Amino acid sequence: MSSRFPTLLLREWMQHKRGWLLTLVLPPAFILSILPFSHTNGLPDHALAAGLIVVLGMTLLMLAISAISVGFQLSGLARRDVQDRSIEFWLSLPSSHGESLAATLLAHVLLVPLAAVVFGFGMGYVMAAAAALKSAGLAGLASIPWAQITALALPAAARLAVGVPLALIWAAPLVMLLMASAAWLKRWSVAAMVGALLITCTILPKVYGIVLVRDWLRDQTRGAWHALLANPEAIASSPEQMSNVDSATAWQWATGDFTNELHALLSWQLASGLAIAALGFYLLILRRQRAG
């Protein structure tokens, strides 16, 4: 196997590790730092339910933070090497435009959110322990059923983790269009995207009755949400209820929920989205070819 692609991923790590680590570490560090001065009254008295809320809540929070962070970075990533003038150096090395762009996308859009899920899951235990210590001291810490929490939280976190690539597939057209617009339109890209959204989601439906694009966007966004977690109510409508579920049922639910979403990939909606994503990727390659 060529060492090029792993090296291109390594380059992303070298260049962005500080930002990624800060994004991952600062939120839990902040929560931990204010915990001694906060109330933990909102958590249920049931230790298992409280533990599940904290662990899964932290996992979701970290995924959300990384997703928002990536969303803000996407337009900058499209022009990163051109802006710092290093594009000529990268173009002088034997890697194709496609693999260079793919490595950037894979690292930022997939690997970082996945790392956030894993890190958030781990930090959830730290938070749960800290909250238990604060509310009931060492006795509270000793009363937490860690094995039971893990048995139920792990299937849910795993479902979330495998849902990330699926959600990315649904979000791909929006991600690629945003990056392509940033690469080609530079500072006007945000205005162009906002304008396009305004026209397609507001003006076209209201003035001309054309709802095709708005509905397509809505279905694409819904696909991304469902890919992450389609039907949590099927197992429990709240972590309190989930505490009554056994581990085998939790895994069965996670597998079923994921399989349903895999089947949902076979749709014209997604095919059209992937075609648009491919167009966006091609536009990025074209821009990179002309950047040297």
Place this chain on the structure above:
Amino acid sequence: MNLIEANELTLRYGKKTALERVSFSIPKGRVYGLLGHNGAGKTSLMKALVGLLPTDGQLSVLGLDPRRQRTELLSQLCYIPDVAVLPRWARVHELITLMSGLQPRFSADRARQLLKRTSVGLDDKVKSLSKGMVVQAHLALIAAIDAKLMILDEPTLGLDVMSRKGFYELLIDEWCDGERTVLISTHQVEEVETLLSDVLMLDEGRLVLNISLQDMDQRFVALSHDPAQADAVAAAHPLLRYRQTGGRGAAIFDGTPPEHVMGLGERIRPNLVDLFMALTRKPALAPSQS
């Protein structure tokens, strides 16, 4: 086998022609200077050679089609595209790691050895280095690639004299071995003259000269003459007339001028700068193959 074969290369940006039917070949073991004014087409030609710009005509570099086999080609040659293009966020040892993974012919040990010749440390961040140090670091990295061909596009533009001297010393001492070929584009003609074995001269996209320095001395004749003989020398239609220090006149001819003109002064060696001026002021001159 020639390392580069270009035949009738033409490159256009919309209506503007950057290269016009350029043909040349470059064998191994030579140091070629690609000379030309700003906008003459040097960078366009360099980019075409490494597959970054499409051209009409035939082009083969190391036996490969640069446009279709760009990745394969770049793994077999060294290319510095511009001054100070190393990523500013990187440390030098990180660049060595990245080059090791991306460039199959790159030797990390050789790079570290070459860097010892410079004032650049392995832990230095590129953004903390001066422009001259960045260029030296870039050359040390690129020269650690085991390749037959090095392409340098204005590598010392904007550097001070010390940095330029250091760059060329490193290049000659550590890379040129009589087997490898360097193609270096510049308009700092006087600085590279002593390094070169051959010259390609571009003017407004056209190749106006392709000659070895050895042949150049034989083909072009410079005549130093008394100012009083200026009109007589001018009547022989030299390529260029200019004034030397001390007030004497000089003229450059393509070929030996008539005997009565030679009698008006004494023959001197034409330098590359004067020839560059002569040929790029007179672009209609037909290119000559060395």
